[in-house]
Amino acid sequence: MRCPLNGPRNISEFVYGGEVVGMPDPETVSDADWADHVFLEDNRRGVVREWWLHVATAYWFIAERDTATDEIVRTYPSSDVFTERVSFPVPGGKGGGT
Amino acid sequence: MSDGGVSPAELPRRSPVYRELAFAGARFVEAHGGAVAESFAIDAAAEIRTARRLALADFSLLPHLGFKGRETVDWLRRQGVDVGDRDNLAYRQSDGALAARLAPREVLLISDVAGRSGLCKRLAAAASIDEEIEAFPVPRGDGYFWFLVSGERAAAMFAKVCGVDLRTGKFSELEIAQTSVARMNAVVVRDDLGDTPAYHILGDVASAGYLWACLLDAMEEFDGGLAGLGTVRRLAGL
Amino acid sequence: MTGINRLPAPAGLLIDRSRTRTFKFEGQLVDGCGGDTIASALAANDIWVLSRSFKYRRPRGALTMAGQDANTLVQLPGRPNVPADVEPVSDGLDVRGQNYEGSLAHDRGTWVGWLHRFLPVGFYYKAFYKPRGAWRFWAPFIRRKAGLGRVDEAAPRGYFDKAYLFSDVIVIGGGPAGMSAAITAAKAGAEVILVDENPILGGALNYARFDAAGEAGARERQRLVESVAAQDGIQVMTGTVANGWFADNFVALMRGNRMFKVRAREVVLATGAMEQPLVFRNNDLPRIMMGTAAQRLIRLYGIRPGTRAVVATANDDGYGVALDLADAGVQIGAVADLRAEPDAGEMAAAAKATGIRVETGCTISSAIPGGGGRSVRGAVLSRIEGRGTYGGGETVDCDLVCMSVGYAPAGQLPCHDGGRLAMDEKTSTFVLRNLPAHGHAAGSVNGSRALDTVLAEGVHAGWRAAAALGLEAGAEPAVPEARGADDRNHDWPLFPHEDGKDFVDFDEDLQVQDILNACADGFDDIELTKRYSTVGMGPSQGRHSALNALRLVYRATGRSLADAPPTTVRPPYTAETFGVLAGRNFEPVRYTPMHHRHLESGARMMVAGPWMRPSFYGAPHDRERSVREEVRAVRGGVGMLDVSTLGGIEIRGPDAAEFLNRMYTFTYARQPVGRSRYLMMCDQTGVIVDDGVTCRFHERHFYVTTTSSGASDVYREMLWWNAQWRLAVDISDVTNAYAAVSLAGPEARKLLVPLADDIDLSPDAFPYMDVRTGHVGGIPARLLRIGFVGELGFEIHVPSSQGEALWDALMSAGEAHGIRPFGLEAQRVLRLEKGHVIIGQDTDGLTYPAEANMTWAISRKKPFFVGGRANRVHEARPLLRKLVGFAIHDPKAPVPEECHLTLYGNDIAGRVTSAARSEALGCIIGLAYVAPAQAEIGASFPIKIGQGRFLEAEVVPVPFYDPDNRRQEM
Structure with missing residues (x-):
């Protein structure tokens, strides 16, 4: 697998971190949907986006992998997807966390 | 333990492998708050031959310091450090120290092999949490052991413990590999001593003893040995 | 001269006649030459029986002389199941046969052979699993009978390790195709590793015959070996087996006690082909062997394999075998050519010109055993009438039978990474499909046999590998004519006999009828047939049985063989020792800077996660007292x-x-x-x-x-x-x-x-x-x-x-x-005296804060924290268990252990997570999960401590010790 920071490395240098999924809004989501979010994975056939960690550098990145062929289509830094600071509104609604 | 020199346990800073060094007959001298192994062999020329062939040296007490944070590169540049622009490359400073760019927000500074560079000390003093700058010192000088593997046979030995091709034709000087060595995380930097290939290897100080033994075992078939810092300096022409 | 069967030089490419190696076989001293294998040295001395078969205990000898069959497995000190046809001899080596009682020559267990009709296919499944428990009675007996070699538990520990190797191209197979590919790729500037399992490069050039004069092989070998040596950039690794080909061209090599892990950008597969047996009655007798086995004996080891031979063939190579035998002084009783109208081949013409008797449209239908089945004394030639049927019979005297009726590609490796084999009806053999990306096949693994085609394919594969690397490799060489024109396999080399012993699988002693019976029992998918009958499951892993078993199964079920797949091929390619897999066994241990001080103070160290930590300081037998004194020091003085x-x-x-x-x-x-x-x-x-x-x-x-x-x-x-x-x-x-x-x-x-x-x-x-x-x-x-x-x-x-x-x-x-x-x-x-919880000991993979009385550590005012949303769900539901402190006041009660169960009525309520005898409190204290209804202070609950015994524990407030925390806040 090609690590975006370190280049191609043996797969034994990496740890899988689950599918890249958005988190539902904890304030509005139902208990059942939250349980679905934390316990279930889609397990789709085809190209999926996954978190991978290069262990030696503790570097998280994203890989697009075809679950049918196990082919890694591409890898890129997580900052390509997560570009903005995430804030959680205080319940009752008065702006960001800090 | 050693003839004429100091004893490591008399000084506050101690290498994680000082017992191994002493057992191998090291002659220690005081430096960097502790005792460093200056030489092993009675015959200095023989030790140099060993180092040209394949040798392991302990640099753990020599200055090395990390910086992390999203303003690390900018701040180091402002401090006059050449940090280049490519990750996984090390950049030589005017005093011989290396600035190893590990990631966009992480740099590891290691002194020259003679341990004379004052860079780490200067930067540690310059960094202050009050400055509101996101460039934070990380005490790698304590967290990371620092070994040096030198010699023509170094790459062949590394192939027994590391999955990255470190042969001189494939892994250039000052290139960095952050990888698994004998199943532990390590930073490997090629930094030849004159015309002798050499590699710095830094990693979890708690496993230093484990890796020391692994490397000596892997070196055996290549007729490897230990080298003191005096020998390393001589090879480097310092 | 070592051995009565030894031919004069120059025969014997691998042996060094100037060195004698004396070893023991079955207790008898045998002389071989340097470079001999155990089997060749024995053959030189006219010893042909190497083992007894797995089920019927039939005497067996070398089939391939290439380490591909189970017949040659012998016992060495500390090493069972060693293939005698590739294991070199050394002075003093103590070699024994396997799988017999008494002696190899006179096995007291041969009576099993007479029982064969009571040992039908699937016998074990049918016979020993009813009534219930029967298997337990029978198993030790069967295991003793059926065992292969003996594992020596006292065998000394070997030193094994692993190393990585890096190259642009790895060429697997050092025969004509492999060497051509390596030279071509290296010339273009690629870094090449050339691997061969044999001691020297050359492959079939070392032993086979390619022309009437018998000179082409040696000539080409010399040319190629010299070119390889002269070419920069080729690392030759002989005596090295490529045992697995994994994702992204990760190839595992084994040489001696070291495994090499190669990551190559391009892989050239030039592993050659394996000759396939002819199925007829008694086709397993010693000295019934592949034509190439006889050629290996002659050219590699300088051994005359018999005095009078019958050769069964379906291609020109069989005539080459006959010519080689004749050159080595073996009389040719007859060549039985299975083909009704053979193509005129160069070597066939030459053989006929020497006056050798040739019968066409004819097969061997049976071999006549000599001396207790330990040799062959004749072959019955019969006229082929149809597919697998024949009539008549004429016995030709012989002490050697050679089979040259076709090949199967040694295409196992690419199947480890998505490749597959499939039956090609036109050539009656397997062809390779779906080669992994950056894989290139060349030579006889590709179905090509003619030497010029093989060489051209090698050059082409080397060129393609170089071109794929982006190297300047010149114009594309001529693509050799497609394989397929080269048809050397007979389409039905199976001639069942009404009295059986017509073996399809030598490892497992399976006969034609066994395969047909498996189909009749309903196991008629090849994967099911394999598991039911065990065909292909022995040490040779179907190398000689897969093709014929597939033919039988598909015919029995009336299906077309076109594209039929053999059973799934999995790594490894050959047997590998556990030591090689384990290697140097890197397991990082973490020591604190004070580690040696602990040891010097007499600490007993324990593994704690990745760390070594002091458990207590003192002699092992003094554990309780040491712990008690350490506790006292902290409570009364100072501890560290x-x-x-x-x-x-x-x-x-x-x-x-x-x-x-x-x-x-x-x-x-x-x-x-x-x-x-x-x-x-x-x-x-x-x-x-x-x-x-x-x-x-x-x-x-x-x-x-x-x-x-x-x-x-x-x-x-x-x-x-x-x-x-x-x-x-x-x-x-x-x-x-x-x-x-x-x-x-x-x-x-x-x-x-x-x-x-x-x-x-x-x-x-x-x-x-x-x-x-x-x-x-x-x-x-x-x-x-x-x-x-x-x-x-x-x-x-x-x-x-x-x-x-x-x-x-x-x-x-x-x-x-x-x-x-x-x-x-x-x-x-x-x-514990302070009631502090250790995460992972007093909590488990399901413990949420309310269960462990930790809700005080949760902020209710934050917009978000990890686990906060789920915690709201937990807290809205009734508690199912609760962690409580307990005391046991009975001074005679034993300390309960972690994971002893706590009960609520007849139900399990939870478990003890920590417990110890507290000197400070004068009783046993602990933490345990109990039912919420049992969690009131003063309530009691039973702990089941094993052997049907229970302790009564009382729920008490925590901290047990110094509840007002005065001491820590002094």
């Missing part, structure tokens, strides 16, 4: 525990407090600088996963500790979350940069005051839960006034390079105070 193993993470930046608020359950925004605070981490499902302490050294700087085993997971989890949140914070793992001790006990302050000259340690200046930075004994230190063990205490964190110096300073300053180092066992008792 090495806590360097605690995780340490620096959280720095403008968002540091916000980040902690999200990662941990408490609130940290208003934590004052200079104070510490408890940390509890949950995962997204609300389960407690870690805890620790955070010290605020600056508005923008927190130092966080984690549990000893949780450090790396917590660090990863933090990085993962912030990869998504993108807060302005830096997270650095400094676990190993700090050594730490916990100094605890009423004397702790007195001990420390003289050492800590720049920190005021008085209770008012440095109250409980405060943190300070300064120096201890001149060593820069972070001091935390916290206490897990419930006494006045300081955690002192210092740079790890000075950890041992700190330990030394404290031990020497503490001498006057009776300081005693204590280990994990004492710590567990001490913290």
Whole structure:
């Protein structure tokens, strides 16, 4: 697998971190949907986006992998997807966390 | 333990492998708050031959310091450090120290092999949490052991413990590999001593003893040995 | 001359006649030459029986002379199942046959052979599994009968290791195709590894005959071997087996005690082909062998394989065998050509010209055994009438039968990485499909046999590999004519006999009827046939049975063989020893800087996660007393525990407090600088996963500790979350940069005051839960006034390079105070007396805060923290269990163990998580999960302690010891 920071490395240098999924809004989501979010994975056939960690550098990145062929289509830094600071509104609604 | 020199346990800073060094007959001298192994062999020329062939040296007490944070590169540049622009490359400073760019927000500074560079000390003093700058010192000088593997046979030995091709034709000087060595995380930097290939290897100080033994075992078939810092300096022409 | 069957030089490419090797076979001294294998040295001395077969105990000899069959497996001291046809002889080697009782020549177990009709296919399944329990009765008997070699448990430990190898191209197979490919690729500038399992390069050029004159092979070998040697960039590895081909061209090589892991950009597969047997009655007798086996004996080892031979063939190569035999002085009784109208081949013409008797449209239908089945004395030739049917019979005297009726590609390796084999009806053999990306096949593995085609394919594969690397490799060489024109396989080389012993699988003693019966029993898919009949499951892994078994199964079920797949091919290609797989066995161990001091103080070390930690200090038999004294020292004086193993993470930046608020359950925004605070981490499902302490050294700087085993997971989890949140914070793992001790006990302050000259340690200046930075004994230190063990205490964190110096300073300053180092066992008792929970011991993978009475550590005012949402779900539901403190007052009661069950009525309510006898409290105390209804103070519950015994425990308040926490806040 090609690590975006370190280049191609043996797969034994990496740890899988689950599918890249958005988190539902904890304030509005139902208990059942939250349980679905934390316990279930889609397990789709085809190209999926996954978190991978290069262990030696503790570097998280994203890989697009075809679950049918196990082919890694591409890898890129997580900052390509997560570009903005995430804030959680205080319940009752008065702006960001800090 | 050693003839004429100091004893490591008399000084506050101690290498994680000082017992191994002493057992191998090291002659220690005081430096960097502790005792460093200056030489092993009675015959200095023989030790140099060993180092040209394949040798392991302990640099753990020599200055090395990390910086992390999203303003690390900018701040180091402002401090006059050449940090280049490519990750996984090390950049030589005017005093011989290396600035190893590990990631966009992480740099590891290691002194020259003679341990004379004052860079780490200067930067540690310059960094202050009050400055509101996101460039934070990380005490790698304590967290990371620092070994040096030198010699023509170094790459062949590394192939027994590391999955990255470190042969001189494939892994250039000052290139960095952050990888698994004998199943532990390590930073490997090629930094030849004159015309002798050499590699710095830094990693979890708690496993230093484990890796020391692994490397000596892997070196055996290549007729490897230990080298003191005096020998390393001589090879480097310092 | 070593051996009566030895031919004069130049025959014997591999042997060194000037060196004699004397070894023992079945207790008898045998002389061989340097370079001989066990089997060749025995053959030179006219010893042909090497083993007894697996089921019927029939005498067997070498079939392939290439290490591909199970017939040659012998026992060496400490090494069972060694293939005698590739294992070199050495002086003093003690070789024994396997799988017999009495002697190899006279096996008392041969009676099994007479029982064959009571040993039908699937026999074990049918016979021994009814009635229930029968297998247990029969198993030892059957295992003893059916065992292969003996494992010597006292065999000395070998030294095995692994190494990586790097190359642009790896060429697997050093025959004509492989050498051509390697030369072509290297010429273009590629770095090439050329691997061959044999001692020398050459492949079939070393033993086979390619022309009437018998000169082409040696000529080409010399040309290619010289070119390989002269070409820069080729690393030749002979005596090396490529045993697996995994994703992204990761090829596993084995040479001696070392495994090489090769990552190549291009792979050239030039592994050749394996000759296939003819099926007829008694086709397993010793000295019935492949034509190529006879050629190997002659050319590689200089051995005349018989005195009078019958050759069965279906191609020109068989005539080459006949010519080679004739050249070696073997009379040719007859050549039985299975083809009704053979193509005119060069070697056939030459053979006929010498006057050799040739019968066309004719097969061997049966072999006549000699001396107890230990040899062959004749072959019955019959006219082929149809597919597998024949008539008539004429016995031709012979002591050697050679089979040259076709080949199967040695195409196992690419099948490890998605390739597959399939039956090609036109050529009646398997062809390779779906080669892995960057894989190139050349030569007879590709179905090509003619030498010029093989050479051209090698050149072409080498060119393609070089071109794929982007090297300047010149114009594309001529593509050789497609394989397929080269048809050397007979389409039905099976001639069943009404009396059986027509073996399809020699390893497992399976006859034609066994395969047909398996189909009749309903196991008519080839994968099912294999598992039911065990065809292809023996040591040779179907190398000689897959093709014929497939033919039989498909015919029995009336299906077309076109594209039929053999059973799935899996790694490894050949047998490998566990030592090679295990290698040097790297297992990083972590030692604290004070490790040697512990050993010097007599510590018993224990594994704690990745760390080695002191369990207690004292002799093993003195464990209880040592732990008790360590506990007493802490309660009454001062003790010191090495806590360097605690995780340490620096959280720095403008968002540091916000980040902690999200990662941990408490609130940290208003934590004052200079104070510490408890940390509890949950995962997204609300389960407690870690805890620790955070010290605020600056508005923008927190130092966080984690549990000893949780450090790396917590660090990863933090990085993962912030990869998504993108807060302005830096997270650095400094676990190993700090050594730490916990100094605890009423004397702790007195001990420390003289050492800590720049920190005021008085209770008012440095109250409980405060943190300070300064120096201890001149060593820069972070001091935390916290206490897990419930006494006045300081955690002192210092740079790890000075950890041992700190330990030394404290031990020497503490001498006057009776300081005693204590280990994990004492710590567990001490913290239990305080009712402190250890995450992972008193919690499990399902424990959420309310169950462990930890809801006090949850902030209700934060917008978000990991696990917060799930915790709301948990708290809205009724509790199912609760962690309580308990006491057992019965002085005679044993201490319950962790995981002893607690009961509620007849139901399991929970389990004991910690328990110890507390000297301070004078009773047994512990923590346990019980039903919520049992959790009231004063309630009692039963603990089941094994052997049907129960203890009655009383729920008591925690902390058990010093409930007002006066001692730790002194």
